[in-house]
Amino acid sequence: MISLVFVMLRHRRGQAVTLALLGLLAVTSAVAAPAYLIAVDRAVAVGQIATAAPNELGLMASVVKDERVATEDDAPDPSQAEQEGLQFGDVATALVALPGFTYVYSAEYWVIGIDPNPANAGRFVYRQDVCAHLRILTGRCLAAEGDVLLGEHTAQRLNLEAGDSIELRSAVPSPDPRKKDWLPDGKPRRLLIAGTYRVTEPSASFWGARPYFTATPETGPGEPIFTAAVTQQTMDHGRITLAMDGRAGPAALHPDRLGQLRADLQRLGQTTADVGLAVQIDTGMTALLDRIDIGQSSTRLLVPVLAVPLILLACFTIFLTVGYGLEGRQSELAVVALRGSRWWTRWWLAAGESLIAVLAGALCGCLIGQLLVDAVAAIVFPDGGVPSGWSSLRFAPLAAGAALLSVMVAQRRQFVGSVAGLLRRNPSTANGRWTIAAEALAVLLAIVASVQLVLSKGSLTGVGLFAPAILMLALGLLAARALLPLISRYAVRALHRGRVGVALAGLQLARRPGAARLFALLVATVAVAGYATCAVDTAAAGRAVEATLGTGADRVLTVQTAQPQQLLAAVRRIDPDGDFAMAVTRLPPGGSADEAPGLAVDSTRLAAVAAWPSDGPGPAEVAGRLRPELPAPPEFPGPDIAVDVSASGLVPGTKGLRLQVSVSSLNGIGDAVIELGELQNRSATYKQRIAVCQEGCRIDGIGFARTGSFPITAEVVLQGLRATVPDREALPVAQLADPNGWRAGPEVRLAQAPDGLRLTFAESVGDSPFVWIKPASTPAQIPIAVAGGRLADDVISGLDAKPMLTTNAETLPVVPQLGRRAVVVDLEYADRITLNAGLGNAPQIWLNAAAPPDILDRVSAQGLTVIADVRSDQVRRRLEQQGPALALGFHVLAGALAVLLGAGALVLAAAVDRHRRGEDLSALRTQGLRPGPAGQAMLWTYPALVAVAVVIGLLVAAIAWLVTGWALPLAGPYPPDLPLPGRPRLTVLLPVGAVVLLVLTAVAVATGRDLRRRVMHRGTP
Incomplete structure (x- = not known):
């Protein structure tokens, strides 16, 4: 019997080789997944170590x-x-x-x-x-x-x-x-x-x-x-x-x-x-090790997501091709059954040929799978090294067992079928109760797995891990059951219209029992490749968002602590035209844990420098809203200041006021709040030298501090504010005396006096230890752009960590660097509102691609020390060395293996069908069928099947992605708060579908041409 099986293998060596190759691919797929996991774990560790702080x-x-x-x-x-x-x-x-x-x-x-x-x-x-x-x-x-x-x-x-x-x-x-x-x-x-x-x-x-x-x-x-x-x-x-x-x-x-x-x-x-x-x-090594563990845990979720459908697809391919092969041998098996052979003889003659071919391919697949992953790892992870050892082969027996079990299940009908059933020219259709039950079970499992994935909030554990695989299989089966009757109807209509070639091709597809399973297999093949494309492209687009929006600009320099006004002036000196640099600082965190983080930017450069989301208002529009037109701030040119003041209604010792002035240097040295002295019930001049005003200062506010413990009713007239150096100009009296040029709270009434600006203090001034009047150049409420919804209290923390009233100027989808719940304000306006900003919180200089090569030297020349230099392209390279990105390399490999499985199944199915189709078409040719329609029927049957399967397969991949793709940790288990894309780009998915279509169509056309050559030139199959 063994020699007879080998004779059968030699006689049908083409089918045997194809089946062996399918067995090889099945075991290769099973071995490749654990081998790739071992390799990618090492690559994650090497990549994280290489990019560690x-x-x-x-x-x-x-x-x-x-x-x-x-x-x-x-x-x-x-x-x-x-x-x-x-x-x-x-x-x-x-x-x-x-x-x-x-x-x-x-x-x-x-x-x-x-x-x-x-x-x-x-x-x-x-x-x-x-x-x-x-x-x-x-x-x-x-x-x-x-x-x-x-x-x-x-x-x-x-x-x-x-x-x-x-x-x-x-x-x-x-x-x-x-x-x-x-x-x-x-x-x-x-x-x-x-x-x-x-x-x-x-x-x-x-x-x-x-x-x-x-x-x-x-x-x-x-x-x-x-x-x-x-x-x-x-x-x-x-x-x-x-x-x-x-x-x-x-x-x-x-x-x-x-x-x-x-x-x-x-x-x-x-x-x-x-x-x-x-x-x-x-x-920080513990944090590094934790990050490596997190990256490796992501790979252990992402790799099985396509490893499972790939292995199921391999088993389904073997099941289908073995079934196809046995249908071509039914007459042989019927003769064996008719002779009354014992069951084991019948079993061996039916299964031996397929078992030997699959077993031979499985043994080769053990070696090929490991070598394939080693080769891929050497190319994709050149610095990660290739692990020594063959530990992944422990899964090979399971894969080989699954492949052999698929062979046995595919031959169940030949084991138990009657002689009459085996001799039938047209075997039973695919509408048997067991077939329908199996398909219903697949659909039910797909629904259960998808619901479990939703209820577990995307946890890829248990049945949820198999959700993509089961869903693609179920959708493929449903598509086959729904589409083939439509093809049959179309073929009948084509026959009535005289399009004989098209009709014959359609009827060949619709009425072959194995055609439905072959179509489902091709749909699943394309779906696996499409799903892999969805994952790879979505993750790549997400990494681009993380690298650009997450960084904030092409390049971000973090400098040592500096005052916001100092940072702003330094950056404007570095880039006076606003072409490539922008000053940025974080707003200090507020007292509430629910307060959104804030970013203060030089909005005049926002459009030129910042990375910006494609949806929502543009950066130029936002900058205009953040920085409405305001009067120029009052300035004085000196280090020495003199303020002429007259007061009345004060009670010395109990109801006093101390005069203060808040200034900011014009050259960015810093700001200061200067105490000038206690006011008297008379006219007086208060003088002070201010160190930060060597090149002049702007006035941020004039303040009055209560010295007593009782409410105050007093009147103060600001008569003049000037530099004490004779050749320096004073602040014009008209500007100082204009009440519209100043802002004050309800405690103070402003009015123009003949000799200056009159301030009348109400009783309520006793409720506050400080009263400030500020120039009209200081916004009463700072405009903000908000991501994540309107602020509850219309208050954020200013540069001095004190509450700052806001007005909602614009709504954003995301704030660069901070995420989808944050605010943006103009840095200069925020500095004007803040009386004593102090040191900035994480001061940064954002740069675009036009920044000169010597930018670090220019920053150093301004007295700023760079302590961190982050580039968006470096961030992207670092992200590409993390677990999710590396794990998705297996998805590319799985997509390629899936296409090979589909091509192999197509070849074997065509080889088995060749004899039957050749007989049918030769008979039709003898009865007068013209060469044109016969050629169409022979040449375009499988290409048409492939074309429809590719279209449906891409749709199945898209549906499976919409249902399950959101659960994949493409950005790791702790994704950033950024609008990461959730679906692939059609410009990527469609070209991949076109490549798959080209490969499978080439295989289908090659098989059709072979059949056409046999029939048209020889007249017999």
Whole structure:
């Protein structure tokens, strides 16, 4: 019997090879999914490590010691640190041996002495090998005891240079919480400025997580004073922070030992707790490992979404092709049954040919699947490496078993069918009760899976994971059952109209029992490829939105803390024409957790610079609404200001008012609120020198602070506001005296007086400690553009974190960088409303593609230090290295394999049909059928089937995507609050459908031509 089966295989070797190839593809699909998961897990890890921030690639262990209370028990650690003159014993105890790490030692404490501002202290830092990571601008690097290095901005601001001598002493913050001064904590020491430096890469891994280059109001410009270990140690000081920065090397961050790294970090934290040392461990590596885990979890959801339909499609293909083959062998099987052969002989002769072919293909598929994924991984993940081993082959027996089971199920009729049934020329149609029950079950499962997906809010677990696969299969079956009767009707009508060729082709499709299953298979094939296209294109468009709208512009520079007015002036000096740069700062968070975040932008450059959503109002229109026309603000040209005021109705000591003025520098130095003095019941001139007004200032407001505890009824006349320097012009009296040029609250009535502007205070002024009048150039309510609906209270936090009244100017679909629930205001107008803005919240400079290559130097020349440089194309590349993007590579592979499965099924079905169709058409040719209609019937039967299947398959893919695509974590499990696209572009889906149509049509035409050649030239099949 075995030899007979092999003779059958040799006789029908074309069908056997095709069936073996289908078995190969089936097992290849099953092996490819786990193999791809292993590869993509490694690629996710490698990609996240390559794009990680410096603080995520290492750890820092630090301890604070007071050298004045150190005891003899603090024995020095015999390490390189001791040789440098420092003791890192406590830190080294906490840092157990972590393989693959290298360490940099550092120590620091605060010093004062060179900055005249008592609120500014400097970091006095020793860092191992620091000179190798600095650019020395003037002088030399550290060479002897007593040498120090100053940052370039610090040296310029304090007018110091290399070779100067300075005096420093250690410092501690003032214990008075109301004062932000630094107090001496050691003896002064004379030191030599050996040179000045610039940090070329402040974010380099060498600097670890130390905030050396972050400026704050209390610590100055963010440039440490670097010195040698012996200089730092011998200077009189108290508290000192000793630290070891560990940098992880390739061995520590190898993708195969990330689990061990997490365990080592957990053990390190436990060790420090057990030892009982006051050692602080700071690391971002845990966040990196968590991000890798999240990315890998996304791949484990996205890969099976198409792996499952691909495997089902492979089994369905085998089932269909085996069934087709057995229909062509029914006469042989009928003879075997008629001879009374035993059941196992009958079973072996029926199944052996298909089982051997599928088994041979399955064995090859085990190897091909792994090698295919290895090749794809080497191309798609060139830096991710290809994992060694064949662990994915553990799924091969299951896939092979499913393929063999499909063979057995396809032959059930031949096992149990009667001899009469096997001898029938026309087998039973596809309307049997078992067929209808199976299709009804598929539809029911599709409904259950889709409902479960909705009820679980998109959780791809349980039946929900199979929802796309079952839905595409059910829709394919329904399409086949609905469409083929229509084809039959169309064929009958064509026959009545004399279109014989078209009629014969249609009847061949409609009345072949296997044609419905073949059509359903082709629809499912196209649907899998279409669904893969939907996922890949939607995710790619989403990454583009994240990279552009999520970043805000082509390039975003985050600078050290600066006042909004300073940032605005600096950016306008960098780009005076507004072609490529825009100043941006975040509005401080309000007291309510429900308050939407806000962005303050220089709206005059919004249209030129910002990334903007395609729907909703355009950036130019929004900018016009955010910045309505207002009068020019009043200005005075000096550092010295004089205000002429007369007052009456004041009771000294109980009902006094103190005069204040809020100003902003015209050159962007900053703003200030100046106290001029207490008003008297007479005319007086109040003078003050304002440091920020060297180049002139604008007036943001004139204020009156209540000095008593009782309500005030008084009258004040502002008679003049001028610069005290003779050659400087004063504010025109007409502008000052015009009540329409000022805004005031209900506590004050404004009127024009013969000698100036009259202010009459009502009793209600006692309810507020401050009363301000502001120029008409200051909006009473700031216009805002809102995304996410109208604000509940029409109030947002201003630049000083105080409430600011708003007026809703425009509604947006999204605010760049912030998301779908946020507000936008004009930065200059917000600064005018704010009396003392303070430091900006996350000040940034947004740039478009036209920004010059030397933009960083231009920013530095304005006294701003860039601490982060984010480009939208870099963000997009980083997103493409994350789990969702990498996992979708399998969808491309699945789509290609699905098309190959459909093509193979088409070839085998045509090969089986060739004999029957050849006999029919030869008989019709003998009876006088013209060559033209016969050729049409032979050539275009399967191409027509393919064309209809491609159209329906794309529709099935679109429906399946609408029902289930929203649940796919294409942007990860925690997508950003941005309007990510939810459907693919037709310009992408239709070309992919055209390619699939071209491939399948080419296969169908080739089979038709072969049949036509046999019939037309030989006259027999």
